[in-house]
Amino acid sequence: MGQAKSRGTQEARIAEAVRFAVQEKPPTIACNVCQVVLAQAEQLDTRGLKGIELAFKSHCTACDQDTWAVRGEASAVRAFYAALEKSVGGPVQLGSAKPPLSS
Numbered sequence: 001m002g003q004a005k006s007r008g009t010q011e012a013r014i015a016e017a018v019r020f021a022v023q024e025k026p027p028t029i030a031c032n033v034c035q036v037v038l039a040q041a042e043q044l045d046t047r048g049l050k051g052i053e054l055a056f057k058s059h060c061t062a063c064d065q066d067t068w069a070v071r072g073e074a075s076a077v078r079a080f081y082a083a084l085e086k087s088v089g090g091p092v093q094l095g096s097a098k099p100p101l102s103s
């Protein structure tokens with residue numbers, strides 16, 4: 001009797017779950033320093049960041065470096081990294097870029 005009701009709810013739930021899964025699916029991030037694939041990417045809240053679609057951060061335990069992966073408009077991504085470097089106080093390892101020249 002209550003099946004018709006719960007079916008509708010379940011469909012909505014599944015649709016939401018699928019959407020959520022797609023949004024939350026972390027990319028494969030490789031450590032820029034030692035090239036280890038980092039499985040546990042942490043998704044950052046980018047709702048307040050204009051032009052940024054997704055941002056992930058992963059910490060490499062092997063070399064103690066954070067690697068970032070950011071998707072969005074190129075200018076917004078550059079601004080994001082610039083802000084990151086400011087907050088970190090040094091060069092930030094980019095997930096998809098070559099390591100910076102050692103200073």
Ligand SMILES: [Zn+2]
Nearest residue numbers: 031034060063
């Ligand atoms: Zn590493």
